[in-house]
Amino acid sequence: MRLYEHQAKAILSSHHIPVPPGRVVETAEGAERAWLDLGGEVMIKAQVLSGGRGKAGAVRRVSTAQEARGVAAELLGISVAGLPVRKLLVEAAVSIAQECYVAILTDATQAAPLVMLSSAGGIEIESLAREHPGSLVRMTIDVLDGLRPYHSRWLLSRAQFPPAAREDMVTLLATLYRIYCEYDARLLEINPLAITEQGELVALDARMIVDDNALARQPRLREWRELNPAEREAERARINYVSLPDAPADEGRPRIGIIGTGAGMAMANMDQVAYFGGQPANFMDVGPGMMTGGARTAMEILLRRNDLDAILVSGYSAGPLEIMARDVVEALAAHPEKRLPVVVRLQGHHDVEARAVLENCTDARLHLADDFDEAARRVVALAGQQEVPT
Numbered sequence: 001m002r003l004y005e006h007q008a009k010a011i012l013s014s015h016h017i018p019v020p021p022g023r024v025v026e027t028a029e030g031a032e033r034a035w036l037d038l039g040g041e042v043m044i045k046a047q048v049l050s051g052g053r054g055k056a057g058a059v060r061r062v063s064t065a066q067e068a069r070g071v072a073a074e075l076l077g078i079s080v081a082g083l084p085v086r087k088l089l090v091e092a093a094v095s096i097a098q099e100c101y102v103a104i105l106t107d108a109t110q111a112a113p114l115v116m117l118s119s120a121g122g123i124e125i126e127s128l129a130r131e132h133p134g135s136l137v138r139m140t141i142d143v144l145d146g147l148r149p150y151h152s153r154w155l156l157s158r159a160q161f162p163p164a165a166r167e168d169m170v171t172l173l174a175t176l177y178r179i180y181c182e183y184d185a186r187l188l189e190i191n192p193l194a195i196t197e198q199g200e201l202v203a204l205d206a207r208m209i210v211d212d213n214a215l216a217r218q219p220r221l222r223e224w225r226e227l228n229p230a231e232r233e234a235e236r237a238r239i240n241y242v243s244l245p246d247a248p249a250d251e252g253r254p255r256i257g258i259i260g261t262g263a264g265m266a267m268a269n270m271d272q273v274a275y276f277g278g279q280p281a282n283f284m285d286v287g288p289g290m291m292t293g294g295a296r297t298a299m300e301i302l303l304r305r306n307d308l309d310a311i312l313v314s315g316y317s318a319g320p321l322e323i324m325a326r327d328v329v330e331a332l333a334a335h336p337e338k339r340l341p342v343v344v345r346l347q348g349h350h351d352v353e354a355r356a357v358l359e360n361c362t363d364a365r366l367h368l369a370d371d372f373d374e375a376a377r378r379v380v381a382l383a384g385q386q387e388v389p390t
């Protein structure tokens with residue numbers, strides 16, 4: 001789960017990490033009122049779950065109430081990285097002496113927290129690592145020991161942080177590590193972290209990604225999730241569903257709805273559909289809910305979409321596959337108005353019984369495939385692709 005900047009800053013602030021005073025608004029009038037409350041120079045920042053806002057012109061500095069209103073009206077009408085801007089963060093501008101970078105993230109290769117620190121900040125971490133390779137200092141943390149003050153002092157010395165700011169940074173790093181652990185974060189990043197002209201540390205921007213699997217013990221974060229009706233329906237059915245936007249680079253390719261058993265199988269289906277010339281329209285893993293009607297719900301969600309050219313149901317499972325087959329057949333019967341071809345390939349436990357259920361279905365929209373490659377190739381062909389790789 002990704003948090004918006006203002007949400008991540010609310011968590012930082014509640015743990016006494018300084019952030020600029022600000023207001024979250026949804027209208028141009030709200031931005032004008034926020035300027036009147038804050039006064040002077042303010043920053044107006046689009047709130048989207050994407051990086052690159054500055055390059056997209058979605059972070060602006062304004063000096064008057066009228067300017068705040070006009071800029072807010074402009075930003076609320078744009079999209080950044082394909083994401084519509086519906087909220088803005090209006091916050092007081094800060095006098096900056098130096099911009100720095102700090103992050104704690106989960107290093108999957110080491111299965112441990114990784115602290116990254118640099119005395120240069122304000123740009124994307126990829127650019128920072130490329131343009132200033134020696135300035136980005138890293139340390140893997142033993143979860144049994146945690147982040148110790150001497151770890152922080154070593155990092156700050158190697159990163160050549162200003163000596164006057166180092167003890168405050170030791171405190172800030174300890175707090176960040178505590179937040180990282182308490183909130184089950186996978187990434188906690190402040191970029192830039194400002195050292196003001198008065199020598200204070202202020203988090204000017206913040207990113208936070210939380211482990212979805214830990215949300216059961218994070219009630220505050222669960223309340224912040226923004227789920228559409230289909231996502232909520234999928235969650236109730238214990239299936240994982242992510243709709244994918246129509247990519248300009250894939251224009252002309254048929255959009256294929258995908259249902260898989262397990263996250264790895266779902267992603268493999270997506271890759272194979274793309275290889276044979278289709279455009280995956282979603283990620284969907286019905287494995288956790290397969291025994292309790294998950295495949296029926298998955299089919300219902302996809303059949304209600306109006307942007308699909310075909311549906312692929314392809315999986316391998318140790319669960320009784322005839323349940324999944326019946327769900328597919330019943331969902332098709334409930335939607336005779338949908339003329340989408342549906343290709344099904346099920347292998348694993350009770351696949352003979354599942355095949356019998358599917359073969360007994362007389363619905364012309366249903367097509368069977370015997371293996372993984374054939375299923376992906378056939379669904380793309382049926383969706384209208386004229387030439388597919390062999």
